[in-house]
Amino acid sequence: MLYVYLKDEKTIELIDGKKLIISPSKHEILLEPFKDSEHSAQEFVAEISQNPLLRQFLFLKNVITMSLDNTSKATVNYPFCFEPYTDLATRLTSSDHEFKIKKLEEKINLKINEFGDLINSYYRIIFKIQLHSTALNKAQEGDSFLDIMQKSAESDPKIAEQIQSIFIDSFKSWQHLSELYRFLDHINIVEAAIKNSLSINQTMPLPEKSQQILDALSVLSKHFFIKTISMCIDCYFVYNDYPPFVSTTSSVRNMNLNNGCPRCGKKGLVHRISWDYLESITKLIMPYSSWLYEIIIGNAIANLDFVKDVYIHKKIHFCVNEKRLDPVESDVTIVTKDNSLLLAEVTTQSDDSNITSAISKKCEYMKKTQIPYEKLMYFTSSESSEYRDMETFRARIFGLKHLYKLDDFVNAFVLQKSQN
Ligand SMILES: [Zn+2]
Numbered sequence: 001m002l003y004v005y006l007k008d009e010k011t012i013e014l015i016d017g018k019k020l021i022i023s024p025s026k027h028e029i030l031l032e033p034f035k036d037s038e039h040s041a042q043e044f045v046a047e048i049s050q051n052p053l054l055r056q057f058l059f060l061k062n063v064i065t066m067s068l069d070n071t072s073k074a075t076v077n078y079p080f081c082f083e084p085y086t087d088l089a090t091r092l093t094s095s096d097h098e099f100k101i102k103k104l105e106e107k108i109n110l111k112i113n114e115f116g117d118l119i120n121s122y123y124r125i126i127f128k129i130q131l132h133s134t135a136l137n138k139a140q141e142g143d144s145f146l147d148i149m150q151k152s153a154e155s156d157p158k159i160a161e162q163i164q165s166i167f168i169d170s171f172k173s174w175q176h177l178s179e180l181y182r183f184l185d186h187i188n189i190v191e192a193a194i195k196n197s198l199s200i201n202q203t204m205p206l207p208e209k210s211q212q213i214l215d216a217l218s219v220l221s222k223h224f225f226i227k228t229i230s231m232c233i234d235c236y237f238v239y240n241d242y243p244p245f246v247s248t249t250s251s252v253r254n255m256n257l258n259n260g261c262p263r264c265g266k267k268g269l270v271h272r273i274s275w276d277y278l279e280s281i282t283k284l285i286m287p288y289s290s291w292l293y294e295i296i297i298g299n300a301i302a303n304l305d306f307v308k309d310v311y312i313h314k315k316i317h318f319c320v321n322e323k324r325l326d327p328v329e330s331d332v333t334i335v336t337k338d339n340s341l342l343l344a345e346v347t348t349q350s351d352d353s354n355i356t357s358a359i360s361k362k363c364e365y366m367k368k369t370q371i372p373y374e375k376l377m378y379f380t381s382s383e384s385s386e387y388r389d390m391e392t393f394r395a396r397i398f399g400l401k402h403l404y405k406l407d408d409f410v411n412a413f414v415l416q417k418s419q420n
Contacts, residue, residue, distance in 0.1 A: 002302040004034035004042070004295055004312045011319070012309075015339040018372050019319035022311050022333060031313065033280040034295065041280040044223045045292070049299035053204065053216040056403040059293065059348055059381045060196040063189075064285060074282040077274040079193035082210045083259050083267050084201040088233055089191045097237050104184055104242075111177045118170045125162055179243055186231045186270060193270045199383055203404040207259050217252045217273065224275035226252040232261035234268025245269075294331040294346045297379050300406050301334060301344065306414060309335045318370045326369045340374045342414065350381040355397060356390070363393035375413065379403065 009023035025031075033041045048054045060078055067073040081088075091097055143151075154160070197206060204212055220226060228249045235244035245263040247256050252273065259267045277285065284291035294312050302310040311333040317324040332344035345362060349355055359378050366373070375394050382399035387409065389396050402409045 001308070002298060002310045002312075004298070005031040006311065006314060012335055013339065014335070014341055014372060020341065020372070021317045021319055021324055023315045023317070023327070025313050025315055025329065030283045030291070034312075039280070040223065041278055044220075044278070044281070045295050046299055047219060047223070049296045050303070051216060051219060052404045052406070053200075053212065054219060055296060055300065055406065056200065056203065056400055057213070057216065058296065059379075059400055059403055060199060061192040061350070061381070062348075066282075072279040072282055074277045074285060075274055076277060076285075077189075077272055079189035079196060080213075080271045080273055081190075081193040081197045081269065082207040082213075082271075083269075084194065084197040084206050086194060086267060088268065088270070089194050091237065092187065092190060092233075100237055100240075101184075101187065104180060104187075108177065108180050108184070111173060111180065115170065115173050115177065118166060118173060121162075121166050125159065125166070182229075183231065183236070183242075183244065186229075186272065187233065189272060190233060190270055195383065199381075199400045202385055202401040210259075214252060214255060220275065221252060224277070225250065226273065226275045228252060228255045228271055228273050230256050230269050230271045232264060232266070232268040233270055234266035235261060235264045238266055238268070239264050290331075290346055290348055293348060293379075297344060297346050297406075298332045301332065301410060304407060304410060306336050306338075306411075307334055308337045308339075316371060318372060320370070328366055328369050328371055336414075341372055342375050342377070343371075343373045344377040344379060346379045348381045350383060350400075352382055352384060355380050355382060356388075359390060359393065359395055359397065363390070363395060377410065377413065 005028065006022065006024045009021055012020045012022060014020055033039045034045070036042060037046070048058055057078070060080075063077045063079075065075045065077065067075070092101075200206060200213065206213075217226060230247045232245040235241040241264065245261050249255050255271070255273075256262075256269065259269060261268055281292055284295070291313055298310045298312040301307060312331070314330055314333055315327040316330050316333055317327045319325070330343050331346045334342040334344065336342060345359065347355065347358070349358070355378065359376075363376065373394070375396070378395060378397045379402075380397060380399055382397065384399045385401050387396055387398050387402055396413050398406075398409060
């Protein structure tokens with residue numbers, strides 16, 4: 001049984017008469033949507049956790065942007081490229097490419113100045129309107145700036161022409177500026193796109209299996225509106241062709257899988273795949289919180305044969321002589337059918353030294369609280385192709401590669417126990 005949301009605390013009888021208390025976390029209310037298996041958030045997570053490729057994909061490097069006008073909406077962006085062994089990232093650090101990036105930045109500065117000049121023109125018009133007594137006489141209390149401009153333009157056709165021309169120029173200038181920003185932003189995701197591609201390549205050889213990635217992402221289309229934007233880095237860096245080839249889609253099915261750029265023919269296409277999360281999920285992916293990923297791993301583990309119950313993000317206390325010891329915050333608490341306790345920690349951290357130090361700290365603390373765990377699994381976004389054991393802590397660190405065949409890796413680690 002999977003418990004994502006827990007209303008009241010529960011006492012668990014473990015093997016050898018040991019007792020464990022599981023209590024709701026401070027922010028349990030955020031998990032409430034997951035008590036209902038038909039809630040859209042739970043349906044989405046169940047789908048991801050049972051799909052090996054999606055499970056792995058979600059742990060890839062991504063950028064989350066919060067909507068400025070709607071804090072309940074988060075957009076997640078995954079940089080990706082279907083050519084894992086491209087030399088794009090190395091080339092971007094060459095002096096020739098760095099010079100071209102500098103030129104782009106200079107263009108942006110020029111455009112910003114141009115925009116500043118347009119703003120000055122607006123001020124000049126406002127000044128003219130102020131001198132234009134007819135317009136001011138016609139202005140009424142509550143009129144907006146545009147209303148006053150409109151009234152002024154009606155009384156003087158020359159002002160109307162000037163306003164129109166400034167509007168057109170500023171629109172063009174703004175478009176150009178946002179195009180430049182968009183391209184620079186795309187250059188900045190190249191490194192992450194290649195790392196993500198190499199991670200997926202460990203289980204799904206690319207570009208041969210690209211279609212499988214699209215098929216997996218199409219499953220997500222049931223839950224979200226998936227947008228993609230693809231740009232060719234080589235158009236500009238190899239052929240000085242600006243703006244480069246750009247293709248956007250509002251359905252992942254229509255995404256351009258052709259690795260060769262239709263314009264320059266080089267394999268410089270880098271993609272950004274993004275979607276908006278539901279409000280109930282947005283709350284779980286605030287900075288420093290990886291609750292969504294904990295729920296995905298918990299769902300996947302709950303289906304394994306040896307598992308009885310799984311609890312997500314709870315406080316657990318060991319009970320000795322009816323006295324509860326200090327609690328530990330546990331990402332995924334697993335009670336097996338033979339009443340042993342297994343724990344899993346979940347992070348999207350990929351830096352191996354940070355991962356090792358976090359797990360050491362956690363385990364040292366758990367020693368003090370005497371939590372009687374048999375084994376600890378640490379699920380991470382590490383790019384390392386081998387899992388790592390930390391024998392002193394009975395712990396195993398898994399990386400991105402292991403999320404694909406998670407069932408096999410978890411079974412093998414847990415079975416080791418009965419072999420000992
Ligand atoms: Zn191109």
